[in-house]
Amino acid sequence: MNKNRAEAFSDGVFAVAATVLVFAILVPDVEEGKLTGALLDEWPSYAAYAISFLTIVVIWVNHHVVFDSMDRIDRPLLFLNAFLLLTVAVIPFPTALLAHYLQAGRDQQTAAFAYGVGMSAMAVAFSCFTLYARRFRRTYVPLDWVGFSFGLFLYPLATVLALASFRLSLVIYAAITVFYVVLPIVRERLARSSD
Amino acid sequence: MNKNRAEAFSDGVFAVAATVLVFAILVPDVEEGKLTGALLDEWPSYAAYAISFLTIVVIWVNHHVVFDSMDRIDRPLLFLNAFLLLTVAVIPFPTALLAHYLQAGRDQQTAAFAYGVGMSAMAVAFSCFTLYARRFRRTYVPLDWVGFSFGLFLYPLATVLALASFRLSLVIYAAITVFYVVLPIVRERLARSSD
Amino acid sequence: MNKNRAEAFSDGVFAVAATVLVFAILVPDVEEGKLTGALLDEWPSYAAYAISFLTIVVIWVNHHVVFDSMDRIDRPLLFLNAFLLLTVAVIPFPTALLAHYLQAGRDQQTAAFAYGVGMSAMAVAFSCFTLYARRFRRTYVPLDWVGFSFGLFLYPLATVLALASFRLSLVIYAAITVFYVVLPIVRERLARSSD
Amino acid sequence: MNKNRAEAFSDGVFAVAATVLVFAILVPDVEEGKLTGALLDEWPSYAAYAISFLTIVVIWVNHHVVFDSMDRIDRPLLFLNAFLLLTVAVIPFPTALLAHYLQAGRDQQTAAFAYGVGMSAMAVAFSCFTLYARRFRRTYVPLDWVGFSFGLFLYPLATVLALASFRLSLVIYAAITVFYVVLPIVRERLARSSD
Numbered sequence: 162m163n164k165n166r167a168e169a170f171s172d173g174v175f176a177v178a179a180t181v182l183v184f185a186i187l188v189p190d191v192e193e194g195k196l197t198g199a200l201l202d203e204w205p206s207y208a209a210y211a212i213s214f215l216t217i218v219v220i221w222v223n224h225h226v227v228f229d230s231m232d233r234i235d236r237p238l239l240f241l242n243a244f245l246l247l248t249v250a251v252i253p254f255p256t257a258l259l260a261h262y263l264q265a266g267r268d269q270q271t272a273a274f275a276y277g278v279g280m281s282a283m284a285v286a287f288s289c290f291t292l293y294a295r296r297f298r299r300t301y302v303p304l305d306w307v308g309f310s311f312g313l314f315l316y317p318l319a320t321v322l323a324l325a326s327f328r329l330s331l332v333i334y335a336a337i338t339v340f341y342v343v344l345p346i347v348r349e350r351l352a353r354s355s356d
Numbered sequence: 357m358n359k360n361r362a363e364a365f366s367d368g369v370f371a372v373a374a375t376v377l378v379f380a381i382l383v384p385d386v387e388e389g390k391l392t393g394a395l396l397d398e399w400p401s402y403a404a405y406a407i408s409f410l411t412i413v414v415i416w417v418n419h420h421v422v423f424d425s426m427d428r429i430d431r432p433l434l435f436l437n438a439f440l441l442l443t444v445a446v447i448p449f450p451t452a453l454l455a456h457y458l459q460a461g462r463d464q465q466t467a468a469f470a471y472g473v474g475m476s477a478m479a480v481a482f483s484c485f486t487l488y489a490r491r492f493r494r495t496y497v498p499l500d501w502v503g504f505s506f507g508l509f510l511y512p513l514a515t516v517l518a519l520a521s522f523r524l525s526l527v528i529y530a531a532i533t534v535f536y537v538v539l540p541i542v543r544e545r546l547a548r549s550s551d
Numbered sequence: 552m553n554k555n556r557a558e559a560f561s562d563g564v565f566a567v568a569a570t571v572l573v574f575a576i577l578v579p580d581v582e583e584g585k586l587t588g589a590l591l592d593e594w595p596s597y598a599a600y601a602i603s604f605l606t607i608v609v610i611w612v613n614h615h616v617v618f619d620s621m622d623r624i625d626r627p628l629l630f631l632n633a634f635l636l637l638t639v640a641v642i643p644f645p646t647a648l649l650a651h652y653l654q655a656g657r658d659q660q661t662a663a664f665a666y667g668v669g670m671s672a673m674a675v676a677f678s679c680f681t682l683y684a685r686r687f688r689r690t691y692v693p694l695d696w697v698g699f700s701f702g703l704f705l706y707p708l709a710t711v712l713a714l715a716s717f718r719l720s721l722v723i724y725a726a727i728t729v730f731y732v733v734l735p736i737v738r739e740r741l742a743r744s745s746d
Numbered sequence: 747m748n749k750n751r752a753e754a755f756s757d758g759v760f761a762v763a764a765t766v767l768v769f770a771i772l773v774p775d776v777e778e779g780k781l782t783g784a785l786l787d788e789w790p791s792y793a794a795y796a797i798s799f800l801t802i803v804v805i806w807v808n809h810h811v812v813f814d815s816m817d818r819i820d821r822p823l824l825f826l827n828a829f830l831l832l833t834v835a836v837i838p839f840p841t842a843l844l845a846h847y848l849q850a851g852r853d854q855q856t857a858a859f860a861y862g863v864g865m866s867a868m869a870v871a872f873s874c875f876t877l878y879a880r881r882f883r884r885t886y887v888p889l890d891w892v893g894f895s896f897g898l899f900l901y902p903l904a905t906v907l908a909l910a911s912f913r914l915s916l917v918i919y920a921a922i923t924v925f926y927v928v929l930p931i932v933r934e935r936l937a938r939s940s941d
Contacts, residue, residue, distance in 0.1 A: 163420070163424065166363065166367065166420055168751065169364070169367050169754070170367050170370065170371050170416060172751065172754050172755050172758060173367060173368055173370075173371025173372065173375075173758055174371045174374060174375050175755065175758075176755055176758025176759045176762060177371060177372050177375040177376070177567075177758070177762050178375050178378075179759060179831070179835060180758075180759050180762035180763050180766065180835045181375065181376065181378075181379075181762070181766065182835070183763075183766075183835055183836050183838050183839050184379075184769075184838075186836070186839045188839070188842050188843050188846050190846070191853075192852075193852045193853060194852075194853065195853075196847065196853035196856040196857065197853075197856050200843075200856070200860055210836065211832060214828075214831075214832045214835065215828060215832070218825075218828040218831075221755060222824060225748070225751055229748065235544060236540045236541045236544050237541050239417060240413075240537050240541070243409075243410060243413040246374070246409075246413070247406060247409045247410070250374060250375045250377070250378055250409065251378050251381070251405065253378050253379075254378050254381045254383070257383050258383050258395075261383050261385070262391065267387075267388045267389075267391075268386075268388060268389065268390075268391035268392075271391040271392050271395070272391065275395055342825050345821045346821045346822055346825070349820060349821050358615070358619065361558065361562065361615055364559070364562050365562050365565065365566050365611060368562060368563055368565075368566025368567070368570075369566045369569060369570050372566060372567050372570035372571070372762075373570050373573075376570065376571065376573075376574075379574075430739060431735045431736045431739050432736055434612060435608075435732050435736070438604075438605060438608040441569070441604075441608075442601060442604045442605070445569060445570045445572070445573055445604065446573050446576070446600065448573050448574075449573050449576045449578070452578050453578050453590075456578050456580070457586065462582075462583045462584075462586075463581075463583060463584065463585075463586035463587075466586040466587050466590070467586065470590055553810070553814065556753065556757065556810055559754070559757050560757050560760065560761050560806060563757060563758055563760075563761025563762065563765075564761045564764060564765050567761060567762050567765035567766070568765050568768075571765065571766065571768075574769075625934060626930045626931045626934050627931055629807060630803075630927050630931070633799075633800060633803040636764070636799075636803070637796060637799045637800070640764060640765045640767070640768055640799065641768050641771070641795065643768050643769075644768050644771045644773070647773050648773050648785075651773050651775070652781065657777075657778045657779075657781075658776075658778060658779065658780075658781035658782075661781040661782050661785070662781065665785055
């Protein structure tokens, strides 16, 4: 199995999943003069879109780092990858669900819980993929425990917390994404300054 | 005709078709307090999404194996490939149809039959593509009769069975996908242990 | 401007446009026992999907042949290419329109006319692109007048005929696609037999 | 981080975003004999589709020029790129919004303002991306002040003007796109004639 084509297919799924997230933002059909208010009331859609988009980009970047570290792949890895992509491609659904119920102002806990289930599934799938992929690495790299554990434990935690406070869980979902954007930048800077 | 660009276009269709499957899962619009129940009732959508997604991945992997075995392609192959992609790209429709009528609890036989027609069409298109492609192989490879016949005969069988029991046909659709995921892993393992 | 990246972007648009055509096929929401009839009544959707899908594949193949013949590209070509892609990406709209009104059994002439306008626009855009691209060819190739003129004149003709008989125009739309699938296969066969 | 894979992912997002713009054009569901009128009344949808499509192509071309000028990338650039893609992928929403309210004949100012906000966000994201990318250029290239400032100042200007006259702002949105299509063609021609 050719590594490059598996990467190309994965890139396609990541790119399409990220782009169709926009359909979680619906065009409001309101009466004359009420569009401004309706667009402002849609802020949960914009937030859900942005968090999901950046989360998919973060997973895509890390997916790429894992692929780059391998010199070959096998069939089980190919299907662990497929399972990961399945969890990525489904994200537009919990995103649209969360946007809809935050705007509707009802059942926000359930919607935030469902969103967390989707994110947790992706974190689990990514962890399985990454751990299995370690056998094909070109050189020994110690497992990045900080980065690795963060999402794997925080997503399920935030999911359970959603039942008590959906606001708190949404803050954690957003914080996880910000953390994964900032962590490698900080590390890159530290590595450069220590040279 | 360049093999690589035909592969890139095919990868694009496979990736988009797999990713837009998610639109078979609809955001339920229910009253306060009924979202949890509504989301649980949507299990047929999740199952249909997962089966179709993995089936497209399986076809994509095998498509890649066939392309890899050829040293060139010609115009008839290009259009057999187009016919295969046409059957792949249509899968979101029978998937959404199956999800809708399983949830609605009516006409499940017809929906399962229609889903089977879509899958059978893909199996037939893939078989035509594979058989024709054999003339461009770099080295002689015996036809994989087990893998080859499995889908070609089981999909139409499950389609007809749907009229008697849609549950049985759904189990067979899922089993075919699992079979194609597991078969190459088992073979790879056997090949390695015999080295 | 790099030729390869322009090709990759174009391939992406062709692949996505072809794959989202499936949304022209709607899941019918009918009462118990009426699904079989409803699915059979949807034949115009299947036909419109198939014709549009194969037409996009034909344009994609020819687009590739033109790109392959050039050794470099310039900005005007890039925007003629963009104009072509704009006409390709819009095809899901006239396809869904045609499917809807053929099924509804009203205003079929107008729908078939609109479909023809879309196809004619694509044929014009492809002709502009091809003619301009000739200045970057590596070697002299005589213009393929048969293939070239066929779509450029038949699409507008079928579009106008739609106002008299939408059935006739649909037959011509389908025939043009079949012609472009068969023509190069015949030519390839003739070329090989004359070697 | 590999430059090529970041480009491939970006190309995917650009291509998908441009192609799903077509869903801003809705199939009108009208009574017998009223389809022709309904299709003509949809001109704002066609215009919005064309302007957004060409704008995405323009950004894609310039994105490519920036990527080509760099010999490597780092993590901050990767996330500035992600932010740019986030603003590109959202464009189908303001496009559909603009099309809907221009056709509805109400709240056009608000819709044109929202469209301008989307375009301005993209211009700002592109500027941040371009300015940061300058540190990785292979050779010194003076900043293209004309091209650079044009969108960055005209988009916000047209956005504010939308509140006074949506027609004027729409003309400016279209003019910016035309400007970016024509500018490099003129420059290429000047460069060639001065050789």
